[in-house]
Amino acid sequence: AQSVTQLDSQVPVFEEAPVELRCNYSSSVSVYLFWYVQYPNQGLQLLLKYLSGSTLVKGINGFEAEFNKSQTSFHLRKPSVHISDTAEYFCAVTITHSGGSYIPTFGRGTSLIVHP
Amino acid sequence: DAGITQSPRHKVTETGTPVTLRCHQTENHRYMYWYRQDPGHGLRLIHYSYGVKDTDKGEVSDGYSVSRSKTEDFLLTLESATSSQTSVYFCAISVGLAGKVGELFFGEGSRLTVL
Secondary structure (H helix, E strand, O other): OOEEEEOOOEEEEEOOOOEEEOEEEEOOOOOEEEEEEEOOOOOEEEEEEEOOOOOEEEOHHHOEEEEEOOOOEEEEEEOOOOHHHOEEEEEEEEEEOHHHOEEEEEOOOEEEEEEO | OOOEEEEOOEEEEOOOOOEEEEEEEOOOOOOEEEEEEEOOOEEEEEEEEEEOOEEEEOOOOOOEEEEEEEOOEEEEEEOOOOHHHOEEEEEEEEEOHHHOOOEEEEOOOEEEEEO
């Protein structure tokens, strides 16, 4: 079965410091990879995605992620965080489900806490 | 932009009562999903739909049923609510590339409390 592991449940960091949120997945087949962000009391919104092509993908709000097929990882990075980046971040992976349906599986989330 | 409306946004109910949550989309996206979000568990798939009258179970489907009689509406029903079903429920649609990559657009969520 497909699984997604977010290695840190909580990441505290000071404002303007760099941050990396880690995501590993288990799959031997081609996958599509996503990062979503959830601000307090809101729904999730797409931060960035990897479908194919360049392994380094850039998203909104200065975030980027690198797909590493050999390590089955898709870590999220930002060189300098702001207070407003405080949120819950979810990694998600899609493989083809039986019957041709496309079912995203989510990690448990990483809470990014940016301190002034 | 895709539009999703979930209703109700907040509901408090008692154990044993039936509850229906509604998800309405303004476009003709084929794939729709219901997830529940609980602390420490992330998002877990309850049911999904790949077309009108075409639905299937997710990993936490026990105690839930769904219906999709129109493309735009996807209903989630708790036949007899239990306290373990207290959660935030999110509806999502799959957008981009005919929905075949699992890129999701989410509703704002429905917070359900079962007393």
